[in-house]
Structure formats: structure tokens, C-alpha cells
Amino acid sequence: MSHKAAVLTALDTPLEIHEIEVESPRANEVKIRMGASGVCHSDVSMQNGTLMGAAPIVLGHEGAGVIEEVGEGVTNLKPGDHVVVSWVPQCGECFFCLRGQGELCKAADPALASGGLLDSTTRFTWKDGQPLFQMAASGTFSEYSIIPATGAVKIPDDLDMKVAALIGCGVLTGVGAALNTANIAKGDTVAVIGCGGVGLNVIQGARIAGAENIIAIDMNETKLQMAKEFGATATVNASQTNPVSQVMSMTEERGADVAFEVIGLGATIDQTIQMTRRGGQAILVGVPSMDVMVTVPAFLGLVLQEKTIKGCWYGSSNVQKDVPKLVDLYKKGELKLDELISREISLDQVNEAFDAMKTGEVARSVIVY
Numbered sequence: 001m002s003h004k005a006a007v008l009t010a011l012d013t014p015l016e017i018h019e020i021e022v023e024s025p026r027a028n029e030v031k032i033r034m035g036a037s038g039v040c041h042s043d044v045s046m047q048n049g050t051l052m053g054a055a056p057i058v059l060g061h062e063g064a065g066v067i068e069e070v071g072e073g074v075t076n077l078k079p080g081d082h083v084v085v086s087w088v089p090q091c092g093e094c095f096f097c098l099r100g101q102g103e104l105c106k107a108a109d110p111a112l113a114s115g116g117l118l119d120s121t122t123r124f125t126w127k128d129g130q131p132l133f134q135m136a137a138s139g140t141f142s143e144y145s146i147i148p149a150t151g152a153v154k155i156p157d158d159l160d161m162k163v164a165a166l167i168g169c170g171v172l173t174g175v176g177a178a179l180n181t182a183n184i185a186k187g188d189t190v191a192v193i194g195c196g197g198v199g200l201n202v203i204q205g206a207r208i209a210g211a212e213n214i215i216a217i218d219m220n221e222t223k224l225q226m227a228k229e230f231g232a233t234a235t236v237n238a239s240q241t242n243p244v245s246q247v248m249s250m251t252e253e254r255g256a257d258v259a260f261e262v263i264g265l266g267a268t269i270d271q272t273i274q275m276t277r278r279g280g281q282a283i284l285v286g287v288p289s290m291d292v293m294v295t296v297p298a299f300l301g302l303v304l305q306e307k308t309i310k311g312c313w314y315g316s317s318n319v320q321k322d323v324p325k326l327v328d329l330y331k332k333g334e335l336k337l338d339e340l341i342s343r344e345i346s347l348d349q350v351n352e353a354f355d356a357m358k359t360g361e362v363a364r365s366v367i368v369y
């Protein structure tokens, strides 16, 4: 049975809509009828080669849908269940999963490295049976997808698919960076560089964690205005002023207790570390290209200042525990999710969403199937 999907056929080319074949799920896999998929900056990074990947590939990794079919051995999910797609399938049994660091699960490595599922093979084919890769063990720019059962997290049936999709990447990553990766104390001053889809979630995560001052930094005034709606108490337009000296002057020349980098550029990573106070934490959330290095003077920058520089992958999230927690926060009105959606589009409009993201126009475009 063929279904529509958006395929990246070669680096730096627009996605093409094609009819593709989707297999039945194998053991410990599920087939999902996609309900919605967010368009995330990492999709653009795959398109332009910042993130290494194979082509041809079905992009998209921020999705939610309904289980259509389950493979042999799947006991915790059944057809009809609504699920969020986790792009790090978390096995629950490896060294990392058992220590509550499911985001680092070893089982997911072959999938992320190969463009296939956990056994490194793919369930999508096109053009007379040629394999099509699946981004991040998912491939949510497709009407149907097969993913590992450990990558499907059950959600309530009444949760809007658009909102659920966003939880799968941007919200888990951003809110998780604030609630899981960082150690924010009540009353802290937090700085966030980069106020796109993930950055806005870092900001609302910092608000939920009890930060008193949240300084949002971006070069785009529209994004800074949105940052205020998500909890920023002050904004700095980095196109007009030096964000490091601004943060210093806002904190009695001390620096932020916790500073987050949510872009993935060497220059903004440097600024993030510089604006972190002695004894504070610099959290690196943005995905840099492979050649970006972090250079810090070992004595003056680290030893003497007791700064912590910490990487953040997938918001340090244990998805089976954190997705229900985020749904709960949303239902209580503490987490803004509807407000993250700037446009609803069809799969055919996916390239327009990429263009909008490149020009910094929107928080999130969401494909509705």
C-alpha cells in the first residue's frame, strides 16, 4: 500500500512529495498513522548537511499519531492507541536506561547512525523497491511510518495531535533542558540565547523551575516578543548590543546562574560560557555542525571559576516518564503548547515551512495529515 511522504533526494535540494511503500511492522515495532508532524530545525540541518545523514531519506522526527498495527512481541501498545514519537527509542534495559539516562540509550545508536531502525534497516521503499532511509528512527513527514515500539509513548486520546507532535522534540528538548539537564534553583537568573521553537521551551521550563529573572537573547525582535509570552522577564536584541555585557550589567557584573545556548554556533556558545557566573552552569542545547569546537581557558575560565559546561541531548529526557509529565503540565495550563504553533500546513507545503524557519519567521509550522 503506498502513502505520501516528503523525501530528501540529495543535500541542499527541496523535499519532494512521493508515493512510497511502507512495510508491515517487524517484531517489536509499530506502524503509526501520522496525525501531525512539527517541522524542526534539525530537519533543515539534515537538508543542508549540518547533521550528517544518508539520502534518499524521509525527514521529520517530531510526530504524533495513532497505532495502526503492532509487530510480534509488542505487548504495551495496541491498534488505536495515540502516541508521541520519541526519536531516541529508549530500550529501558541498557546501562544508561537503567540509570535514568534514557536519552543516551545505546540501543538507539545503530538507528541514528544508519538512517534505519534498531537493526539498521529501513521499512520504507520507493521506485521499484529501493530503500528509503528514515530520519532518527522515525520519518514523520510521511502519512504512515514504522518505528521501534520503544519509540512510541502512549498519550491520552483527547490530546490534540498538533500539540502532541511538538512534545516529541522541541518541548521535550527545551523544557527538559531546564527541568532535567540544568539545576535551576528558585529565584535564579537564567539567560537563554536563541528563542526559536526549542528556546521558547527552555524559557517556559525555566519559569516552571522557579527562575526569577529570565533573560531572552535573540537577534529577531518577533522572537523576543514571543519569548516574553513564554516567561522571559527581560530581552536583549543581540543585533543591537553585546549580549554578554548586557547580561553582566543586569546581574551586578556577576553573570547568569544558568545560561543556555539554543542555536549551535561557536560564537554564541562562547557568549553563553562567558555570561555564566562563577559556579554557574552553561548548558549547550543547540546542535552545532561537526567542526564547532569549544575553547575555554582551563584555569581562568574553568578551575578558578568553578563553571560547569554541560551538553544537553533530548532534554535529558526519560520519555516514558517525561511525556506524561508534560501532558499533565499542559492540561493544568502551566505549559503553553498551542501558542508554539504559528502555522498549520499540509505535507505538500513542507518546503514553505523550511523557508519560513530559515528566515526566522515562525516558532513552529505543523503538518496536519
Ligand SMILES: [Zn+2]
Pocket (backbone or CB within 6 Å): 040, 041, 042, 043, 061, 062, 169, 170
Ligand atoms: Zn527536532
Ligand SMILES: [Zn+2]
Pocket (backbone or CB within 6 Å): 090, 091, 092, 093, 094, 095, 096, 097, 098, 102, 105, 106, 107
Ligand atoms: Zn537503553
